[in-house]
Amino acid sequence: MAVAILRLRSLFAVVMLSGIYSLISAGLFVTMDAVDVAFTEAAVGGGISTVLMLGTLALTTDREKGPVTNLQILPLLVVLITGAALMYGTLDMPDYGDPQAPIHGHVADRYIAEAPETTGVPNIVSAVLASYRGYDTMGELSVIFTAGIGVMLLLGAGTRRRKD
Numbered sequence: 001m002a003v004a005i006l007r008l009r010s011l012f013a014v015v016m017l018s019g020i021y022s023l024i025s026a027g028l029f030v031t032m033d034a035v036d037v038a039f040t041e042a043a044v045g046g047g048i049s050t051v052l053m054l055g056t057l058a059l060t061t062d063r064e065k066g067p068v069t070n071l072q073i074l075p076l077l078v079v080l081i082t083g084a085a086l087m088y089g090t091l092d093m094p095d096y097g098d099p100q101a102p103i104h105g106h107v108a109d110r111y112i113a114e115a116p117e118t119t120g121v122p123n124i125v126s127a128v129l130a131s132y133r134g135y136d137t138m139g140e141l142s143v144i145f146t147a148g149i150g151v152m153l154l155l156g157a158g159t160r161r162r163k164d
Helices: 002-007 011-031 035-059 073-089 107-119 124-132 134-157
Strands: none
Touching: 002 011, 011 035, 035 124, 035 134, 107 124, 124 134
16 A cells, blocks of 8 residues: 555545555554554544645645656655664564563453453453543543644634625
8 A cells, every 4th residue: 555655646546545544554453452542543544634635635736746856865864764773673572462572461461350340341441441541541532632623723714704
């Protein structure tokens, strides 16, 4: 999908593919039991960002300009160095699903054993999000809500006209 986004010249198709990519990423987050992150990705990446990009396309053209002829080496170098640093930073991370990972030491066992009794919620993921991480989840939702209201205000600000 990333290669298709890079190769396309139709900006509308690029916007649609980036929205689809965000929704697929949200599905992957759900698969990894990160429901709060999935919700944020779906709302911000698949929703608000796509709406903003479509709004931008409505004000501009839907075709990309011709290819850039001069290659600028400094931005490319910065991106390559940053990417290499990020990949280097992941070398110490445990493998996905590794039962010996630090998260599986005492925290996960405690949540699995005590969550239904201490919270009264039978679903462990909902118990963690609503009880153990309630303030964190409320903060994330507040940020998403505030961003959505801000975007609606920004998009609506250009449509109001004063009567003389």
